[in-house]
Amino acid sequence: MSPAPVDGFYLPPALEAGVETAVQRFGPPHDAVEIRLPIVAPQDVTRWIAALRQARAEHLAQRPIASILRPLERVVARFLDPKDRARRLLVQTVAVCGRFSAPMVERALDDAFEPLARGGFRKWIASELGAVSALDEPAATREGVLRRATGPEWMLQIYAGNVPTVPVWPLFSALLLKSALFAKTSAQEPLLAPLLARAIAEEDAELGACVAVVWWKGGTAELERAALAAAPAVLAFGGDHAIASIARQLRPDAKVVLHGPKVSLAYIGRGALGRAALPGLARQVAQDVALYDQQGCLSPHAVYVERGAPVTPVDFAAALGEALEAASTSLPRREPTASEAASVQLYRAQARFEASGDPKNRVLASGSGTSWTVICESGARFEPGPAQRAVRVHSIAGAEEFERAVGPSIRFVEALAVEERGPRRAALAARFAGLGIPRIASAGALQRPSPLGTHGGVRRLSPFVTWSTVERSKGAGASPRAPVKKASRPSRKGSKTRARPRRRSR
């Protein structure tokens, strides 16, 4: 039985007509999904972008933000509804494609859409732009500055396929900024972004007319060039090579955010290492490790555990192993490729090799197969593993040892889960934030970032905004050439305190 092919792209109806497509099989041969993909030529890219810009001018640029948010909120509600058709199709096809198990996709969708529900969009916009209305007209900041936020005419977004919901917030962000969006999906995950775009179009055809989501073979140079050379704003996720190649082709004045490869870590202070708390703590860390099979930048690759508590780092490693074993049924992983399994096996053999020279090191692993691996070693170092739920537990003396090991590689760290009891937790968090780690979270929450936070230390809307500041008129008939006094002027609104002469900044 072979079900009808699923669309691995979304084009507004006017553009979709006449597009040639090819059907490609994804997933294991016995259970592949057929995905319909467009055959894209450089002139298509140029033509589509022109049409998106036109649609934006007609339907989006002048539209009040409140009327944009309403349909987007309906889309969010749909993707949070377990019975919704788009959500069911997504869960089904992503799981069959072999990328992630169905419970994992369900989880990912909840985590991505939940923060946008119940006023989430408004909170997100306000947290970055001050006032939601700043997207419609000049709005006063708390300091009394009047400013309006304008998004780019259109954005180019290039997604990675490691975590299924990576495109969700970026895709919405373009529409929040009233920008048209031309997005390229990843070959590994060509489904979510088109399904989301289609759902948006179903709720609001005018918004749908401003979005196109397509896929083409990575490194198809002319296509990439055509899009990159024209884009006034670019948001891209990818490996080092992809990011470097994108950076070389950008328009010099483009507003750009590029996300290269990163990993996350966990730090467990001795105060958090009590007997009673151990199973729960291990479960939280195991969940962070198990989600998305460590494919994402929020996946911890190492846990730094302080010595000197009733629960030793070796005890913690054992508990983490048990929790990962439990997670292998509650959050099943997808079947790894032979190469991925081979990397895990080499990683284990290497760890055993190292353990043969250090009796304090331990290698714990799933009874059969590669479903999880915990390596316990004394001392800190920073060395990401092969993913596939392989994690290193480092027994350390304290924060200084952690900082020494991780400090030089801090730019590769996306988030750190910190667990400790009492006020020391805040002190540790402050200390590690001082290293420049973009996000300090708690264990079990690493994979649930907030749109109010950053990605890679960069906010999600503001980097693409052009601010228009509106200065107040000096009064009717004021001569534009009136001399500016160096001395202070009395406050126009008649402040109660007497204005002291203020030094003008230069």
Added chain:
Amino acid sequence: MPLPWQKGSVDSEVLKWIQRVPWAPDGGGSRKTEELMLRSFRHQAASIPAYGAYVRHLGVDPARVKDWREIPPAPASAFKSHDLSAAPTEGASGAVTFETSGTTISQPGRVRLSSTKLYEASLLRNFQRHLLPDGAKLRAVVLGPSAADAPTSSLWFMVDRVVREYAGETLYLVHHGDPRWKAADDAFRMAADTGEPLLLLGTTLLFMAYFERLRIKDASFRLPAGSRAMDTGGAKGQIAEFTRAEVERGFEQRLGIPTGSLINEYGMAEMGSQFYDDGLIAAHERRAPMPGKEIPPWVRTRVLDPETMNERRDGEAGILVHYDLANLNVPLAIQTEDIGRREGDRLFLEGRLLGAEARGCSLPFEEFLKAGAP
């Protein structure tokens, strides 16, 4: 116990065997390869401290190992974290250190050999069989540096050694890291004019870079019949955006070298022996070429299920673990990350096509290394 290289020593026995073992599956039915592997393993467990510790850590008593399959393979990555050599650190004459690339764990790995005798015996016999079965002595063009220019590369050591042994005048195209394509053009034009066939050796990437240059210039050469080429993966981990068919087409269209005269080599610094395609020897023996690469009779390759590490049946794909008699100063059994299958004495490598696409915001260790972190 006899001293190294003296009659009856494991070194000299292995050397003799590599030079004489018949080219036939399993060395013509002899058990000698396996016997020597066991002897060599016991020697290595005693003489390479880190490897010996690993063997004991796994609970293996070298004296009780009776089957070569029980020899614990060293992970290829351990060359990067440990000194895996029995050779004295201060090299005597003939000592050499190669650096590895591509697999896990920071810093390049090191392969220290107190003598290259076994390595040379293996590479010369293997190369001659697969590239020069007709005994031709050809002028050589190397798309790469001379060994003097790349003293820690086992690949350029090998190339240097075979051209000195078997080739005529040799042109090295890479100097101090820069390819001199103009010199290549001149050499190929001259060969086409004079009708004198060439032996080309180099990395697939460099060949493809050269072909791309010819494509832009809309140029090509027709090298005389008898010309042949060896291409090899070279530095692992480099992004290869082309298929084998594209490589073959490049050789055919740009240089006039037919696929039967293009021999791909698979090797690694951690191993003294290599694996080659069959095209030239098949033509020489007037038979159809066999697919896959030949496992030399002094090498055994096991294919393990990536999940269970149990041995797979002939023809089934899995993790490649090589057992190479040419490794004496370093462990003879090496666990790789490579995926492939074996059919008799033929080895089939499976491309890492899936890994070629960017992995997004996660950080595979390889990329972390390439990013230049400590």
